[in-house]
Amino acid sequence: MSIPSTLITLLLGMGLVLVGLWVGQNVQLLPIDASSNAPVYDSLFQVLFSIGTILFLGIVGLVLFSLVRFRRRPGDLADGVAIEGNLPLEIVWTAIPAIVVLFVGIYSYDIYERMGGMVALNDHSAMHHSADVMQASAVPSAGISEGSDPASEPRVWAGIGSNGSNEGSMPVEVTAMQFAFIFHYPDGNITSGELHVPVNRPVELRMKANDVIHAFWVPQFRLKQDIIPGQPTVLAFTATRAGSYPIVCAELCGPYHGGMRSTVVVHEEEAFNQWFETNAPPKPAPATVASASINPTA
Amino acid sequence: MTVASPTDFEPQGLQPQGWLKYFSFSLDHKVIGLQYLITGFIFYFIGGALAGVIRMELTSPISDFVSRETYNEVLTLHGTVMIFLWIVPVVNGAFGNYLIPFYVGARDMAFPRLNAVAFWLIPPAGILLIASYFIAGGAAQSGWTAYPPLSLTTPAIGQVIWILSVLLLGGSSIFGGINFIATILKLRRPGLKLMQLPMYCWAMLGTSILVVLSTPVLAGTLILLSFDIIAHTGFFNPALGGNVVVYQHLFWFYSHPAVYIMVLPAFGLVSEILPVHARKPLFGYTTMVYSILAIVVLGLIVWAHHMFTSGTPPWMRLFFTIATSFIAVPTGIKFFNWLATLWGGKLALNSAMLFSCGFIVNFVFGGITGVALAQVPFDIHVHDTYFVVGHFHYIVYGGTVFVIFASVYHWYPKFTGRLLNEDLGRLHFLLTFIGFNLCFTPQHWLGLNGMPRRVAEYDPSFTTLNQVSSVGALLMAISTLPFLINVIWSAYSGQIAGDNPWNALTPEWLTASPPPVENWLGEAPLVTHPYDYGVPEGKIDLRVVSGADLWLGGKR
Numbered sequence: 079m080s081i082p083s084t085l086i087t088l089l090l091g092m093g094l095v096l097v098g099l100w101v102g103q104n105v106q107l108l109p110i111d112a113s114s115n116a117p118v119y120d121s122l123f124q125v126l127f128s129i130g131t132i133l134f135l136g137i138v139g140l141v142l143f144s145l146v147r148f149r150r151r152p153g154d155l156a157d158g159v160a161i162e163g164n165l166p167l168e169i170v171w172t173a174i175p176a177i178v179v180l181f182v183g184i185y186s187y188d189i190y191e192r193m194g195g196m197v198a199l200n201d202h203s204a205m206h207h208s209a210d211v212m213q214a215s216a217v218p219s220a221g222i223s224e225g226s227d228p229a230s231e232p233r234v235w236a237g238i239g240s241n242g243s244n245e246g247s248m249p250v251e252v253t254a255m256q257f258a259f260i261f262h263y264p265d266g267n268i269t270s271g272e273l274h275v276p277v278n279r280p281v282e283l284r285m286k287a288n289d290v291i292h293a294f295w296v297p298q299f300r301l302k303q304d305i306i307p308g309q310p311t312v313l314a315f316t317a318t319r320a321g322s323y324p325i326v327c328a329e330l331c332g333p334y335h336g337g338m339r340s341t342v343v344v345h346e347e348e349a350f351n352q353w354f355e356t357n358a359p360p361k362p363a364p365a366t367v368a369s370a371s372i373n374p375t376a
Numbered sequence: 377m378t379v380a381s382p383t384d385f386e387p388q389g390l391q392p393q394g395w396l397k398y399f400s401f402s403l404d405h406k407v408i409g410l411q412y413l414i415t416g417f418i419f420y421f422i423g424g425a426l427a428g429v430i431r432m433e434l435t436s437p438i439s440d441f442v443s444r445e446t447y448n449e450v451l452t453l454h455g456t457v458m459i460f461l462w463i464v465p466v467v468n469g470a471f472g473n474y475l476i477p478f479y480v481g482a483r484d485m486a487f488p489r490l491n492a493v494a495f496w497l498i499p500p501a502g503i504l505l506i507a508s509y510f511i512a513g514g515a516a517q518s519g520w521t522a523y524p525p526l527s528l529t530t531p532a533i534g535q536v537i538w539i540l541s542v543l544l545l546g547g548s549s550i551f552g553g554i555n556f557i558a559t560i561l562k563l564r565r566p567g568l569k570l571m572q573l574p575m576y577c578w579a580m581l582g583t584s585i586l587v588v589l590s591t592p593v594l595a596g597t598l599i600l601l602s603f604d605i606i607a608h609t610g611f612f613n614p615a616l617g618g619n620v621v622v623y624q625h626l627f628w629f630y631s632h633p634a635v636y637i638m639v640l641p642a643f644g645l646v647s648e649i650l651p652v653h654a655r656k657p658l659f660g661y662t663t664m665v666y667s668i669l670a671i672v673v674l675g676l677i678v679w680a681h682h683m684f685t686s687g688t689p690p691w692m693r694l695f696f697t698i699a700t701s702f703i704a705v706p707t708g709i710k711f712f713n714w715l716a717t718l719w720g721g722k723l724a725l726n727s728a729m730l731f732s733c734g735f736i737v738n739f740v741f742g743g744i745t746g747v748a749l750a751q752v753p754f755d756i757h758v759h760d761t762y763f764v765v766g767h768f769h770y771i772v773y774g775g776t777v778f779v780i781f782a783s784v785y786h787w788y789p790k791f792t793g794r795l796l797n798e799d800l801g802r803l804h805f806l807l808t809f810i811g812f813n814l815c816f817t818p819q820h821w822l823g824l825n826g827m828p829r830r831v832a833e834y835d836p837s838f839t840t841l842n843q844v845s846s847v848g849a850l851l852m853a854i855s856t857l858p859f860l861i862n863v864i865w866s867a868y869s870g871q872i873a874g875d876n877p878w879n880a881l882t883p884e885w886l887t888a889s890p891p892p893v894e895n896w897l898g899e900a901p902l903v904t905h906p907y908d909y910g911v912p913e914g915k916i917d918l919r920v921v922s923g924a925d926l927w928l929g930g931k932r
Contacts, residue, residue: 109825122753130744137711137740141733144718148654149725158656158721160910167716168663168709175708179701179747186751187694193753290526291620293685293760297826300757304685306621307525308614311687324835328685328760328828330519331526333444336831 094136102128112319112344113299115193120300122189129178194314247280247314254285254292254305257334259325266358273342276350277320283313293328296342302328317344401496403488404893408495409474410791413784415495416466419502423457424853426450431815431849434842439832447832448517449509449534455520456538459634460545461502463776467641468587469495469552471783472580474791475648476556478884478891479574481565481900486558494551501544508537519830521627524601524612524620532605539598539605546591546598549637553587556580565900571665574882574906575658578665579644582672586633586640589676594630597623621686628679636675638772639739640668642779643710646732649786650714651907652880653729654721658907660713667706674703684755693752700750707743711736721910727801731782734809738774742767745820760830763823769816781808781859788866789873793889796870800862804855811851818845882906 102124111117148158250273251262261270275281285294287305294313295302298321303313327338345353392400397407398414429450433441442450473491477484485491508515513531516522516538527535560573560581601623603609610616612623651658658664680688680696714736723729745767748754758764781804788796818841823829827838834842876885884891886901 107821107824119753119757122751126748126751126754130748134741134744137715138737140715141718141736144715144721145723145725145733148718148721148723150655150722154722156655156722157910158654160657160908160912161659161716161720162657162907163660163662164716168660168713171712172663172705172709176702176705179704182747182751183698183701186697186753189751190693190753193756290529291523293828295760295826295828297757297824302685302756302759304687306614306687308619309621309687324826326826326828330448330523330830332530333448333517335448336439336444336828336833 090139094132094139097135098128098132101131108300109297110319111298111300112317112321112323113296113301114316114318116298116300116318118189118192122186125185126182129182247282248275249282249284250275252283252285252294252305253288254294254327255288256290256332257327257338259292259294259327259338259340263354263358266354268354268357268359270357272340273325274350274353275317275342275344276347277317277344279347280314280316283315285311285313290331291329292331292338295326295328296323297326298323299342304329317342320344320346320349401492403484403492405473405477405485405488405491406891406895408491409470409472411495412465412469412473412498413471415498415502416462416470419457419461420466421856422506423454423462424856426454426457427849428853430454431846433832434834435846437834437836437839437842442832444832445514445517448519448530448830449515451830452516452519452538453505453509456505456516456542457502458772459520459638460542461498461505463638463772463780464545464549464634465498466780467638467645467776468549468556468580468583469498471576471645471787472552472556472641474787475576475884476559476580477563478887478895479577479882479906480560480563481568481883481902482559482563483894483896483900485555486563487555490551491555494548494555497544497548497551501541501548504537504544505541508534508541511537521631522598522601523627524604524618524623525614527601528604528613535605536602539602543595543598546595549587550591553584553591556584557588560584565902567902568904571662572904572906575647575661575664575668576641576644578668579640579647582668583637583640585672586637586675590630590633593626597626597630621683621688624683624686625680628682629676632679632682633675635768635771636671638776640671642735642776643668645779645783646714646735648882649728649732649782650717651909652786652878652882653724653726653732654718654909655724656717656721656910658713659716660709661907663709664713667709670706671703674699674706678703678750681750681755684752685759697750697752701747704743704747711740711743726785726798727796727805728782728786730802730805731778731785731808734805735775735778735782738770738778738812742770742774745770758823760828761823762819762827762829765829766816766819766823769819774812774816778808781805784863786878787884788863789877790884790889790891792867792870793873794866794870795873795877796866797862800858804858804862807851807855807858811848811853811855813848815845815848815852818842818848881908 105127107127108120108123111120249264251264252273253260253262258271259273261273262268263270283294285303285305286309287307289307291307292305293302294305296315298319299315299317301313301315303311305311322341322343325340325342327335329335331338392402397404398411400407402408402411429442430447433439433447435441439447473485473495505515511533513533515534516527517530518527518535522535522538560577564570564573600609600611604612604618608616610618612618612620614620647658647664678696678700680692681700684693684696718733745763749758749764749767785796785801788794822838822841822845825838827834873889875887875889877889878885881903883901883903883906886903887896
């Protein structure tokens, strides 16, 4: 064999990186994306998938190569080479993962910010919510024209997606209970077991749980938020693709946890208006989308 | 215990002899170690049967095999049994008790009586837990995490028995941890330095520090939870002004380190097994030690990554993302060191080596998905889904359980004086490896595409992959048969092993197999270089006979 082993190693490494990049780009493991933050999520997934593939194939390759190349032949009683360590080598394989991990951490922080997760809706002091804190922190979402009394959400917990630019977003109140989600549209006084939203318009879910912890998950939106009793939580998203997607409860909530499912129907704008008007109770008729979007929400 | 000693034994004190000693309050660390091991395996089979019920239920998308309440009881028991009655007692209690006194050159653990108490807490706790299934109302139904308010609303008796059982097991674990710390730090043979200890001692030292620091937090939390259930206090009950997120913080402050309590000893065991069967020194001893300590420190400050979808403030999410990701660095060092240990060795492709390599492959996979899960945005989508189920089974089964099997193959000759059958062992490995990957790989896809965990019914489009996963589980169940046959058959008619069948250098091999009561007949050996295998570079091993080996030896 006349090819130097360093060259072979280099070529193998390059091949490995190419395979990893190809896999990350072309192997589709995720469901279709239907919200504005889903493509952002998917780009993070691609990066992680590529890095993971490179690492995994590399290490499995090394293990398999060692098992074949360095296997003990019958009758061979000798020991291997007494190498007890190699400091430069160890520095290399400490530094590279550290850099990769740091890069991934910062990148995912950036992704998280783009998804609107870092918005400090209410992050002054953590663990107590007394009455005065309720008053003081009521600013973001108080004054919403909802009739219900104490629900002028006192201390709102930041869900993902509420990235400040929620002007004109449509509020929907979500109540999770064993074993159903109830959706209430304060603008039209509609109560529904399914979530209907228009495409390309921000929706703000104001969620509360009645009994135990539930979690609101729409896989196609790449969104999940626990709904915790005693902690009103806001989750915002913008649907980008019309269709019906499952809403899944992701936190064990009792015997029928697996059956606690619903559907989010993403309509085109006109179809949504039609749905809204046919379902709104007749009395407050002018509660249309227009008024909803003027409504100064958070 | 008054038992007549068999006539062919010299009666030694009041301890029963022969097989009866395994049912006694024995103070011998080797007996206690095997007591832990056998008890652990019994609970492994119970937990495995429970897993079988889960996989059976999930072969169809509707809830049709057991009732929904039973299903939740089964998944709660499965998690609790596998963690608290199988993995933690076996990797800590069984191998720790058996090996640590040998490794430090002692004749027993520092506190033999406490050691026996620690073991004898386990059978009653386990029986209590399993028995709760048969009482009115049934066992706990709120998962092994027992999140309130769910755990406050499910049948109370089962939940309280669950708490009691976990408290007993936690107590056992703390007793064990204190004992290991004392033994490793204070019972070392004179002349043996800390940095000369076999790696498993370091792993157990780190693990025991985690046990002693974090288990009491779980105990306190569960006591508060039981107050909420029994006395209707409001610590975690939002209806009474309590806060459920506080429970999650306290719970995970123990239960994330618990992952390291389960894998660090496994890391230590692999570090013992690989050099022996690769005939090479353990690569990078010093960095291995420091990476264990780094994992211990980091392991204590990452718990909130289990709560990224709960109400946690953004800065907390950021901190725990970075901290969690950084655990990959010391863990990575360990894996690279093991690969370097294999490199250029003379690898015996026996069951112990195959299971160890299976561990490396599985754990790397689980580690990669773990780093991904540490990223908040990634986790938001897959938290509480089958992706997480797949991930942690790669860590605790593909990681730790594979190591337990490797360790049984490696130390069985020491336990019994006989070798296990290698053909059955390789068959066991093959079935386990294929079954395991078939069972848990598809679960990652299921989680990404919308299947939450802990459900008895699911979207019908996931049926095929769930059935594939169940077939994998069946293979895993079948794979234990060759193992059981092997272990029982070899105990009576396996090949006689001799004292040191692997030509190993660590002190447990420098005595008879099985070892005498106080480990060595004479003085304990002083082993300052436990991994002193191999031929120095540039020299040629005298045992090398063939010309080809001469060439290879000369070239290096």
